[in-house]
Amino acid sequence: MTQASGLRIREVGLRDGLQNIADFMPTAAKIAWINAEAAAGVREIEVCSFVPPKLIPQFSDAEAVVTHALALDALTSVALIPNLKGAERGVALGVAKMVFVLSVSESHNQANVRRSTDESVADFGRIVALRDAGPDVPRFVLSAALSTSFGCTYEGRVDEGRVVELASEMAARGADEIVLGDTVGFADPGHVRRLVRAVQGAVAPVAVACHFHDTRGLGLANAFAAYEEDVREFDASLGGLGGCPYAPKATGNVVTEDLAFMFEAMGVATGIDLDALVKVREIVAAALPNAPLYGSLSRAGLPKGFTAAG
Amino acid sequence: MTQASGLRIREVGLRDGLQNIADFMPTAAKIAWINAEAAAGVREIEVCSFVPPKLIPQFSDAEAVVTHALALDALTSVALIPNLKGAERGVALGVAKMVFVLSVSESHNQANVRRSTDESVADFGRIVALRDAGPDVPRFVLSAALSTSFGCTYEGRVDEGRVVELASEMAARGADEIVLGDTVGFADPGHVRRLVRAVQGAVAPVAVACHFHDTRGLGLANAFAAYEEDVREFDASLGGLGGCPYAPKATGNVVTEDLAFMFEAMGVATGIDLDALVKVREIVAAALPNAPLYGSLSRAGLPKGFTAAG
Numbered sequence: 001m002t003q004a005s006g007l008r009i010r011e012v013g014l015r016d017g018l019q020n021i022a023d024f025m026p027t028a029a030k031i032a033w034i035n036a037e038a039a040a041g042v043r044e045i046e047v048c049s050f051v052p053p054k055l056i057p058q059f060s061d062a063e064a065v066v067t068h069a070l071a072l073d074a075l076t077s078v079a080l081i082p083n084l085k086g087a088e089r090g091v092a093l094g095v096a097k098m099v100f101v102l103s104v105s106e107s108h109n110q111a112n113v114r115r116s117t118d119e120s121v122a123d124f125g126r127i128v129a130l131r132d133a134g135p136d137v138p139r140f141v142l143s144a145a146l147s148t149s150f151g152c153t154y155e156g157r158v159d160e161g162r163v164v165e166l167a168s169e170m171a172a173r174g175a176d177e178i179v180l181g182d183t184v185g186f187a188d189p190g191h192v193r194r195l196v197r198a199v200q201g202a203v204a205p206v207a208v209a210c211h212f213h214d215t216r217g218l219g220l221a222n223a224f225a226a227y228e229e230d231v232r233e234f235d236a237s238l239g240g241l242g243g244c245p246y247a248p249k250a251t252g253n254v255v256t257e258d259l260a261f262m263f264e265a266m267g268v269a270t271g272i273d274l275d276a277l278v279k280v281r282e283i284v285a286a287a288l289p290n291a292p293l294y295g296s297l298s299r300a301g302l303p304k305g306f307t308a309a310g
Numbered sequence: 311m312t313q314a315s316g317l318r319i320r321e322v323g324l325r326d327g328l329q330n331i332a333d334f335m336p337t338a339a340k341i342a343w344i345n346a347e348a349a350a351g352v353r354e355i356e357v358c359s360f361v362p363p364k365l366i367p368q369f370s371d372a373e374a375v376v377t378h379a380l381a382l383d384a385l386t387s388v389a390l391i392p393n394l395k396g397a398e399r400g401v402a403l404g405v406a407k408m409v410f411v412l413s414v415s416e417s418h419n420q421a422n423v424r425r426s427t428d429e430s431v432a433d434f435g436r437i438v439a440l441r442d443a444g445p446d447v448p449r450f451v452l453s454a455a456l457s458t459s460f461g462c463t464y465e466g467r468v469d470e471g472r473v474v475e476l477a478s479e480m481a482a483r484g485a486d487e488i489v490l491g492d493t494v495g496f497a498d499p500g501h502v503r504r505l506v507r508a509v510q511g512a513v514a515p516v517a518v519a520c521h522f523h524d525t526r527g528l529g530l531a532n533a534f535a536a537y538e539e540d541v542r543e544f545d546a547s548l549g550g551l552g553g554c555p556y557a558p559k560a561t562g563n564v565v566t567e568d569l570a571f572m573f574e575a576m577g578v579a580t581g582i583d584l585d586a587l588v589k590v591r592e593i594v595a596a597a598l599p600n601a602p603l604y605g606s607l608s609r610a611g612l613p614k615g616f617t618a619a620g
Contacts, residue, residue, distance in 0.1 A: 151613055151614070151615075152614075153614060154614075155614075155615075156613070156614040156615025156616075157613070157615055184613075185610065185613070186613045188572060188575035188576045189534045189572070189576060190575075190576035190577060190578075191575070191576070214606070215606070215610050216568070216571060216606045216607055216610050216613070217530060217565070217568045217571075217572075217605070217606030217607065218530060218568075218571075218572055218575070218606075220527060220528060220530065220531040221530040221531040221533070221534040221572060223531070224499045224531045224534060224535060225534065228538070251606070251609070251610065255527070258526070258527045258528075261526060261527075261528075262498060262499070262527075262528055262531060265498035265500075265501070265528070266498045266499060266500035266501070267500060268500075295527070296524070296525070296526045296527030296528075296561070297526055297527065299561070300495065300525045300526050300561065303461055303466070303467070303494075303495070303496045303526070304461070304462075304463060304464075304465075304466040305461075305465075305466025305467055306466075
C-alpha cells in the first residue's frame with residue numbers, strides 16, 4: 001500500500017522523543033514499541049542515536065535495540081549519527097540506513113554536537129568515504145538532516161539561502177536524502193512550500209524529507225504544505241513524545257498517529273493500521289508514566305464511517 | 311492591515327464556544343471579552359445566537375450583549391440565527407450581519423434546529439424577503455452556514471454533490487456568503503481543497519468562508535488548504551472554546567490565536583495583535599474556570615525574532 005502512494009512515515013519517537021526524557025525506558029519496552037509499530041505497518045523506525053552513552057544514557061542500549069530491530073522483516077531500521085564514530089558503530093552492526101545530523105545555525109550545532117557546522121560537513125565527507133569504502137563495508141543509505149532549517153532558538157529565523165547552500169553541499173558530497181528539520185517549531189506552511197521548493201531545485205534528484213515539530217500547533221499544516229510540494233517522507237513521533245517534562249513549552253514532534261490519520265483521510269495510503277498504531281501508545285505510557293503524550297486521534301477516535309486509503 | 315491581505319478571522323467563541331457550556335458566563339464577562347478582542351484587532355465577532363433562551367439559557371442575555379457590541383467602532387457584530395424569528399430579533403436591534411445555520415445532513419438539522427433541511431431552506435427564503443423588505447428594515451448582510459458540510463456524527467461522510475447543490479440553492483435564494491462548516495471534524499486538507507473549489511465554482515461571485523473544528527487535530531491544516539483555494543474568511547474560537555466538559559472527545563473550534571499566528575507567520579496580515587489576543591484568554595479562564603482552553607501559541611509563545619505580517 002505504501003508503494004501505491006509513495007508516502008512513508010518514519011517513526012522517530014525512540015530517538016527524538018526519548019533523547020529528551022531522563023527516565024530510562026527499559027530495553028524490553030523499546031523492543032515492544034518497535035515490534036508493535038512494525039506490526040501496525042510502520043515501515044521505517046529511527047530506533048536510536050549513536051551518541052556516547054555518557055552524554056545520553058537513554059541510548060546506552062543502542063546496540064541491543066538495533067540488533068533486535070534489524071531482525072524484523074519489512075522494517076527499515078534507522079540510526080541517528082552525529083559523527084564518524086557513530087557511523088562506525090552502525091556499520092559494525094550492519095545498519096542499513098543512517099541519518100547524519102547537523103544544524104544550519106552555528107550556535108545550535110555547537111550546542112547539539114559541540115563543533116562548527118564546517119567541522120560537521122567535513123566529518124560527513126569521511127562518513128561518505130566509509131559508506132563507499134568497498135566490499136568490506138556494507139553500503140548503507142545516508143541521510144543528511146539539517147536541524148534548525150526554519151529557525152533556531154538562539155538565532156531566530158534562519159536564512160533560506162544558507163539552507164539551500166548547505167543542502168546543496170551535503171547532496172554534492174554524497175547524501176542520499178536531505179531532511180529539512182523544523183527543530184523548534186519556527187516553520188509556517190508558506191515558509192515550508194518556499195523552502196522545500198528551493199531545496200528540491202538545488203539537490204534533485206536527491207529526495208527531500210521533512211521533520212516537523214508541533215511547538216506552535218502548525219505541525220500538520222506544515223506537513224500538508226510539504227506534501228503539496230511532493231515531499232513523500234515525513235518524520236513523526238508516537239504521541240508527540242519529546243515534550244520535555246521539565247520544560248512545558250517544549251512540545252515534541254508531529255504526532256505519528258495524527259499525521260498518518262491526515263494522510264489516510266486524504267486518500268493517501270500510509271500502509272499503517274490506525275487503530276493498531278493508537279494502541280501502541282499504551283506501551284509507551286506504561287513504560288514512561290511521567291512523559292506527556294499528545295495527540296487528537298487517540299482522544300477523538302476515527303470519524304464515523306471512516307475508511308482508510310489503503 | 312486587514313485590507314491589505316483581505317484575510318479576516320471571525321471570532322465565534324461567544325457563540326459556538328459558549329453554546330456547549332452549561333455554566334452561564336456573566337454578561338459583564340462576555341462584554342469584557344468582546345471589548346478585549348476588538349481592542350486586539352479582531353474585526354468580526356459572532357456575539358450570540360438568537361435561539362429561544364429556554365433552549366440555550368447561555369444566550370438569554372443576547373439582546374444586552376448585542377446592544378453593547380453594536381456600539382463598538384470598527385467591529386462587525388454578528389448574530390447566529392436558526393430561523394425567521396431570530397432574524398426578526400436581529401432586525402429589531404439593528405444587527406448588521408447575521409449567519410443563518412442549517413445542516414447538510416438531515417439528521418443533524420433535525421437534531422440542531424428540529425426541522426428538515428427543506429424547511430430550513432424555505433425559512434431562509436422568508437429571511438431574505440425580510441432583508442430585502444425595503445426602507446423600514448435596515449438591510450443586513452446574510453450568511454448561510456452549512457453545518458456538517460464535510461461529515462456528520464450521525465450519517466458519516468457527507469456527499470459533496472449535495473453540499474454543492476445546497477450551497478447553490480442558498481446563493482440563488484440570496485445568501486451574501488456561504489460558510490462551509492466542518493462541525494464535527496470530518497474534513498481533511500484534500501477534501502477541503504476539493505469541496506471549496508467545487509462550491510466556489512457553483513456560487514461565485516458569492517464568497518465562501520470556512521468554519522473548522524479541531525476535533526482530530528487537522529483544523530489548521532484544513533484552514534491552510536482553504537487559504538490555498540483563496541478562502542479569506544475563517545471562523546475560530548479563542549482557546550478553542552467549545553470542548554464540552556462532559557464529553558472530553560468533543561474538542562472545539564480552531565483556536566483563534568493559533569490560526570492568527572499561522573497567517574501572521576505566513577506574512578498574511580490579520581490586523582490582530584497576537585500578544586494582546588493571547589491575553590484575552592485570561593478573561594475567559596476567569597469567568598469559566600471549568601471550561602478547558604486549548605492552544606499552542608499561548609503555551610509556547612512567539613518564536614524568537616518573530617515579526618507580525620502587518
